Amino acid sequence: MERDKRLLHSSSFGAAAVAYAEHRPDYAHAAVRWALEPAPGPRVLDLGAGTGKLTATLGAVGADVIAVEPDPAMLTELRRGLPAVRALPGSAEAIPLPDASVDAVLAGHALHWFDMAVAGPEIARVLAPGGILAGLWNVVDDRVDWVTGLARVGGSAAIGPRDLLSNWRAETADAHLPDNGLVARFGSPEQAEFSHGQRRTADSLVAKIATHAGMLVMPEQEQDATLGRIRAFLASRPETAGGEFILPMLTGVLRVRRL
Template sequence: MDEDDRLLLSSSFGTEAVAYAKHRPDYAQAAARWALERAPGPRVLDLGAGTGKLTATLLTLGADVIAVEPDPAMLTELRRALPAVRALPGSAEAIPLPAASVDAVLAGNAMHWFHMDVAGPEIARILAPGGILAGLWNVVDDRVDWVAGLARVSGSAAIGPRDTPSSWRAETADLHLPKTGVAAQFGSPEQAEFRHGQRRSADSLVATLATRAGMLVMPEQEQEATLGRIRVFLASRPETARGEFTLPMLTCVLRVRRL
């Protein structure tokens, strides 16, 4: 992905901040717990926090959370949902926190948007020695037959790179650090996967997929055609044709420790 495409896609979510907050899933507690288990203290930055999906999970674990989010509309939703959380405007490339001020930096479905040659030194700056950097991604479990079919009919704009377990492992293997310089300040990365799920109906699953970055920047006619194919598929499957169902998911984690 070139820089122009990255910026276009990463800035698309604010246009649908309310829908994002309503339809995107939370994160498996076990995944967030694993991400934090080697952190030297409770101070956690949720970086690229969006509407606070990961922030809320971290609060349930007793973390002392600060949220940083660049998009004003997403930040507004976060502050509305979690008014007690310290939520600041900022980005991975310009984090508004002092040096060595947090014990862990976590990013939920966000690290792939970071310009890591700039963000890497910033993250290293604010992490205490021994601190943890971890990215968490919610992916659909395409080892389940109907989910694999959904991925096929949805296309890469709705279920794309990083959105299934095998592609997530490949796509995120090198995302934890820039290639030079600050890389020496971090140890070797670890990957882990944790079972998760989201209760959906056919309509709410379509609404969820419509909040994907590739869908948000798609021309309206093409978007409607894609969502129409998804509706037809969901109506054709016994697992999803009537009422609510659980969308099989995994929360996948990439973790690395600051030396």
């Protein structure tokens, strides 16, 4: 994604911070444990923490977590929902922590927004030797027939290219860990996927989709039309028309070790 477009999309979430906190999913605990497995200690930075979806999961698995988030509205929601967590304003390109102060840096649905030419050295700076950098993404499982149909009806603005299992597998390592000096600081990337799901209704799934960056930057008339098509599709499918259902997902993890 070109730089100006990436900045527009990455700065769009604050306007939907309350809805984001309500409707975005958490992360599979097994995925977070795998991401942290090689870390030399318990100190974890949740970088680009948003409203704290990954922060809460990190706390649940026993990590000593610090959250850093650039958007004031998202940071406010994080502090409201997780008042015991140390949550700081800052960005991946300017991390407000000392050198070698954390054992792992995790980013939930955020690594693709970072300018890794700047953020890579910053992440390496705050990581202790042998520390872990991991990106996590909740991706819908497009091996399921109705999910494939939803992706087709909603388009990439609603079900973004990184939100599909098939695309995540193909794109993640090359797209998010480019060879721009990071190779000298980090080892070879590892990828893994873990079963996950989110209990939804048609209305709450539409509300979740409305928090995606592609939807948030869309002109209002186009957004309404897209969400209308999605509602009609969900109403037409037996899997999603009759109350609660599970949105089938996987939490995908990309992990590298600080050399």
